[in-house]
Amino acid sequence: MRDEHVSEPAVRVASLLKVFDVPEREAGLVAATKGLLRRKTREVRAVDEISFAIEPGEVVGFLGPNGAGKTTTLKMLSGLLYPTGGEARVLGFVPSKRQRGFLSRITLVMGNRNQLQWDLPALDSYELNRAIYRIPREQFTPLRDELIELLEIGDLVRKPVRQLSLGERMKAEIVGALLHRPQVLFLDEPTIGLDVTMQKRIRAFVADYNARFGATVLLTSHYMADVEALCKRVVVVHHGRILYDGPLAGLADQFAAYKTIGVAVGNGNADLSRYGEVIHREGDWITLRVSKAETSSITARLLSEEEVLDLNVEDPPIEDVIELVFAQERPE
Amino acid sequence: MTVVPETVPSREAGRVRSMVELYLATMRLAITEQFQYRTANYFYMFGMIAEPIIYLVVWTTIADQQGGSVNGLSAGYFAAYFIVWTLVRNMNIVFGAPFWEQRIREGELNRDLLRPVLPLHYDIAYFAGWKVVVIVLWIPLAIGLSLLFDPTLSPNAQQIAAFAIAIWGAYLLRTMFQESLGMLCFWTTRGAAIFDLWMTIELLLSGRLVPMPLMPDWVQELARFLPFQWAFYFPIEALVGDLSNTELLRGLLAQVLWILIGLAIFRVAWRSAIRHYSAVGG
Amino acid sequence: MNALRVSWLYFKLGVLNELQYRVNFFVSLFQAAIALVTGLVVLSLVYSHTSELNGWTQPELLCVLGIQILMGGLIRTSIQPNMTRLIEDVQQGKLDYALTKPEDAQVLVSVREVRVWQAVDVVSGLIVLAVGLSRISTDVGATDAVAFAVALVLGIVLIYCFWLVIATVAFWVVNMWATVELFDGVFQTGRWPVGIYPPWLRVSVTFLVPIAFAVTVPAEALTSRLDWETLAFAFVFAVVTFVATRRFWRFGLRRYSGASA
Numbered sequence: 001m002r003d004e005h006v007s008e009p010a011v012r013v014a015s016l017l018k019v020f021d022v023p024e025r026e027a028g029l030v031a032a033t034k035g036l037l038r039r040k041t042r043e044v045r046a047v048d049e050i051s052f053a054i055e056p057g058e059v060v061g062f063l064g065p066n067g068a069g070k071t072t073t074l075k076m077l078s079g080l081l082y083p084t085g086g087e088a089r090v091l092g093f094v095p096s097k098r099q100r101g102f103l104s105r106i107t108l109v110m111g112n113r114n115q116l117q118w119d120l121p122a123l124d125s126y127e128l129n130r131a132i133y134r135i136p137r138e139q140f141t142p143l144r145d146e147l148i149e150l151l152e153i154g155d156l157v158r159k160p161v162r163q164l165s166l167g168e169r170m171k172a173e174i175v176g177a178l179l180h181r182p183q184v185l186f187l188d189e190p191t192i193g194l195d196v197t198m199q200k201r202i203r204a205f206v207a208d209y210n211a212r213f214g215a216t217v218l219l220t221s222h223y224m225a226d227v228e229a230l231c232k233r234v235v236v237v238h239h240g241r242i243l244y245d246g247p248l249a250g251l252a253d254q255f256a257a258y259k260t261i262g263v264a265v266g267n268g269n270a271d272l273s274r275y276g277e278v279i280h281r282e283g284d285w286i287t288l289r290v291s292k293a294e295t296s297s298i299t300a301r302l303l304s305e306e307e308v309l310d311l312n313v314e315d316p317p318i319e320d321v322i323e324l325v326f327a328q329e330r331p332e
Numbered sequence: 333m334t335v336v337p338e339t340v341p342s343r344e345a346g347r348v349r350s351m352v353e354l355y356l357a358t359m360r361l362a363i364t365e366q367f368q369y370r371t372a373n374y375f376y377m378f379g380m381i382a383e384p385i386i387y388l389v390v391w392t393t394i395a396d397q398q399g400g401s402v403n404g405l406s407a408g409y410f411a412a413y414f415i416v417w418t419l420v421r422n423m424n425i426v427f428g429a430p431f432w433e434q435r436i437r438e439g440e441l442n443r444d445l446l447r448p449v450l451p452l453h454y455d456i457a458y459f460a461g462w463k464v465v466v467i468v469l470w471i472p473l474a475i476g477l478s479l480l481f482d483p484t485l486s487p488n489a490q491q492i493a494a495f496a497i498a499i500w501g502a503y504l505l506r507t508m509f510q511e512s513l514g515m516l517c518f519w520t521t522r523g524a525a526i527f528d529l530w531m532t533i534e535l536l537l538s539g540r541l542v543p544m545p546l547m548p549d550w551v552q553e554l555a556r557f558l559p560f561q562w563a564f565y566f567p568i569e570a571l572v573g574d575l576s577n578t579e580l581l582r583g584l585l586a587q588v589l590w591i592l593i594g595l596a597i598f599r600v601a602w603r604s605a606i607r608h609y610s611a612v613g614g
Numbered sequence: 615m616n617a618l619r620v621s622w623l624y625f626k627l628g629v630l631n632e633l634q635y636r637v638n639f640f641v642s643l644f645q646a647a648i649a650l651v652t653g654l655v656v657l658s659l660v661y662s663h664t665s666e667l668n669g670w671t672q673p674e675l676l677c678v679l680g681i682q683i684l685m686g687g688l689i690r691t692s693i694q695p696n697m698t699r700l701i702e703d704v705q706q707g708k709l710d711y712a713l714t715k716p717e718d719a720q721v722l723v724s725v726r727e728v729r730v731w732q733a734v735d736v737v738s739g740l741i742v743l744a745v746g747l748s749r750i751s752t753d754v755g756a757t758d759a760v761a762f763a764v765a766l767v768l769g770i771v772l773i774y775c776f777w778l779v780i781a782t783v784a785f786w787v788v789n790m791w792a793t794v795e796l797f798d799g800v801f802q803t804g805r806w807p808v809g810i811y812p813p814w815l816r817v818s819v820t821f822l823v824p825i826a827f828a829v830t831v832p833a834e835a836l837t838s839r840l841d842w843e844t845l846a847f848a849f850v851f852a853v854v855t856f857v858a859t860r861r862f863w864r865f866g867l868r869r870y871s872g873a874s875a
Contacts, residue, residue, distance in 0.1 A: 079871075098713070107714075110710065119634055120627060120631060127623065132717045134716075371787055375792040376791075376796065379792060379797065379799030382801075385815065386805065386806065389812065390810065394664045394667065397667075398663070402663050524641060525640075532648045532651065532652065536652075541652075546663070547659070
């Protein structure tokens, strides 16, 4: 079997391209009949020549609005889709060849799709996975029990899956997906539709799993919280292109041209609009938006000209930054 | 101060007009959709013609073995009967009872009840549009089958006219009864068994297996008092057989009668079904 | 082979699944009864007007009916539910989980589903077959019985290939809701020995949709009509078709991976 050198990236992508031919049609009878003779198609570049590399053990978040190309990228990396162009390598394998060695080392968890048997207890599905992945029993049972304990679903795995709540089902799915101890985890919107507590639970688990087993994790999400909690590195995808690839903290630096200053003044009715844009006012606390360049000078002026009780300078909330990023028009 | 005399006629006329518009719009929608799925529709029709072809072959074989005819029906007659059968069979496919079960189960009924029109109208209109597509797709099929099986078919104008009306009569007739049957789904989830039973009886008494004259006498007697053969055997016979004008007219009237009976049953069933549904909470 | 172990596990799970829904058993029973009654009615109607059909007597035709029902039961137990699920998965893009497992995808999609209660048709068909056999004047020899079993297996293989080809076509023609109706309709041709059909139909239900191999050939074996050349041909045909079907499946899979979003 292939052995990976320590310096070899777990995932390597070069100029990856995926183009779809989407049929175009208008409404109405006339257009429908015309469609009989001629099909008009439109080319959509779902993934537009992206490149990146992921080291073993990294947890990387792919962030982007719906239709950005993140799920398509994930599908190409897990072997489900053939790339139209470019190259992808996971653990040294070419994913689209779908070799057994490759498939045994990865796992795919999709937030809105189940793979467990619906009417049977999860334990039965786990046995099935054991047979499919050919996991020896001595290795299977302790790992399975450990995962069940970590996710606290001990009394749930004997109930038919359809009786579990959405969050419980997700936990059971995750256990099933990790029984073969994969080295690369592809998580496609894993927390979608779950309540906040459950989302936190699952994020904590993924972080724990990564720390314990050193698995590489690729996570797609449009929940900022997922990425903030788990990923030191984030890849922002939009219109099939990578807009940003680096630490989360640096996102604001690159995209947000402003900062917010929160200030509590003695005079609650003070009009601070000459310092910057007032975006929030609550009791004594006023929040101003100012351009990055002017932050220090405005702060200085505030301190000298107003009766400042407390002052706070912050990067804009990540959600706002992301919103700005996503709002960018597709470059032509 | 009432202004009723002027407004009532136009309100009625307005309601009729909007109903007609609804029907036309729904039919247009159905035609567009089903034309898009023409491959699937053709698949369905091909699967369906296997049945009549089998019967056709079996009975023409018997006819040939018996020296040309069975009970006075020639091989050419059988060919014609079963080719026309394919169209009539399709006209008989209506928004049936199993759909009702699905409608209720998947919660679509709640949405449909919010519409200001009886679901019945939508069902009839949609399937009517679909039937238009089916008729169009059927013609090349019928031509092909005629080339393969050599039917004896020479209807006069009245027979063709009666046939054209009768296939739509059959459609409405079967709709009424199937929709009524569908009402049972409000009370039980085991509707499937009842439908199967009904379908089997229908199968044996409608002329779908064989032309009615080939059935034993007691079966033919029984079938006269039931609606089934008016939706299947009669339309085929109108085109393929030797019915006189009086007989054609009588058949069409029988269809009308059964449609009205079916409609009456449906209204009663619908009203009590809705009452039950609202009481139980859906 | 691991494929066998996985298949067995899926079968066990399928049985476990179905046992929970006892009502399905009664529904299947009811439907089997109805199908049987209809078949018998037609048969008796036919034989009220003639004494033999194309050289086949009524008890022999009863055997054909029995085999057709039996085969139908086998098909609806395993082949059909898997293939219809495959078509549905392709239409809805849900094949992903089957494709990311390190087991051959064709095996997985062929054994995932089991409808145990459809086996009542197998029982019903065997009963009809037994009744028919008991009424035939000549006995069934040992060679005939073996030929029958072999022919049955070849028939199943060919029907499986046929269904898989149809399901693979779903990779291109995405809307295939009428496949079951289509198949059931054509499968009805198996009620009668294919010799009675006009040549173009006979060829279609032999090579296009292998009904002849599924029903008539086993029936011929049982009624001492089968010559070993036909059986040998059936064997070769089955092997060739199996290989070609697998090739086609893999071709379709590549297409699926290139075309879905």
